[in-house]
Amino acid sequence: xxxxxxxxxxxxxxxxxxxxxxxxxxxxxxxxxxxxxxxxxxxxxxxxxxxxxxxxxxxxxxxxxxxxxxxxxxxxxxxxxxxxxxxxxxxxxxxxxxxxxxxxxxxxxxxxxxxxxxxxxxxxxxxxxxxxxxxxxxxxxxxxxxxxxxxxxxxxxxxxxxxxxxxxxxxxxxxxxxxxxxxxxxxxxxxxxxxxxxxxxxxxxxxxxxxxxxxxxxxxx
Ligand code: ADP
Ligand code: TYD
Numbered sequence: 001x002x003x004x005x006x007x008x009x010x011x012x013x014x015x016x017x018x019x020x021x022x023x024x025x026x027x028x029x030x031x032x033x034x035x036x037x038x039x040x041x042x043x044x045x046x047x048x049x050x051x052x053x054x055x056x057x058x059x060x061x062x063x064x065x066x067x068x069x070x071x072x073x074x075x076x077x078x079x080x081x082x083x084x085x086x087x088x089x090x091x092x093x094x095x096x097x098x099x100x101x102x103x104x105x106x107x108x109x110x111x112x113x114x115x116x117x118x119x120x121x122x123x124x125x126x127x128x129x130x131x132x133x134x135x136x137x138x139x140x141x142x143x144x145x146x147x148x149x150x151x152x153x154x155x156x157x158x159x160x161x162x163x164x165x166x167x168x169x170x171x172x173x174x175x176x177x178x179x180x181x182x183x184x185x186x187x188x189x190x191x192x193x194x195x196x197x198x199x200x201x202x203x204x205x206x207x208x209x210x211x212x213x214x215x216x217x218x219x220x221x
Pocket of ligand 2 (some may be wrong): 108166
């Protein structure tokens with residue numbers, strides 16, 4: 001684990017952690033393991049993901065499944081709208097959950113948009129599209145799981161019957177490179193750690209738990 005940035009603001013009752021990485025990097029596996037761990041320690045945990053299962057997320061999935069046409073600019077804008085709804089929904093929005101004292105763990109947040117959409121459109125424009133979300137709520141911690149795109153592809157091919165729109169080796173290499181650029185851009189304002197994803201799920205989970213313990217001791221929680 002390499003700590004690459006400091007900087008932290010806490011403006012809600014619960015803590016907010018965003019997992020990032022290319023498809024197949026092991027995010028959902030780690031969200032699950034961290035949820036189990038924090039729950040066992042007595043925390044109220046709300047685990048969530050983007051694209052969400054809201055009607056906006058459904059439009060995104062319909063485009064990914066080729067049931068609808070969608071230009072890359074439209075896709076980027078839909079993700080920004082889905083994210084705002086994910087934040088602001090009055091019942092299950094992340095801001096509401098944080099204010100209710102939940103630790104919120106999301107599988108993807110705005111860094112995903114910076115990385116995936118800047119393969120097709122200007123990253124500055126994507127950052128502008130997401131400026132409202134970034135103003136409303138920055139994660140207390142982004143955990144970026146570093147993963148070789150070829151290993152991700154092997155995992156995805158082994159574990160699934162169909163491969164999604166962005167899941168080609170060529171695209172995952174581009175997205176990985178864009179993640180690196182995006183992280184460089186935000187690392188001075190936001191807290192981001194990079195975790196080596198090419199180890200067993202349990203070893204990665206233990207490192208993340210250790211990281212959170214350390215943060216707790218630094219009065220970051
Ligand atoms: P993501 O949510 O980033 O797409 P997943 O957690 O769904 O990734 O993992 C993708 C595939 O790789 C799944 O089949 C999962 O079981 C497997 N996997 C997850 N973490 C690891 C790991 N550390 N080592 C090997 N395989 C893993
Ligand atoms: P997801 O279901 O998280 O896929 P995976 O579990 O394989 O990582 O995300 C679906 C796809 O949506 C994934 O290829 C990444 C992409 N995506 C974007 O293009 N922009 C975004 O802002 C987000 C959140 C995801």
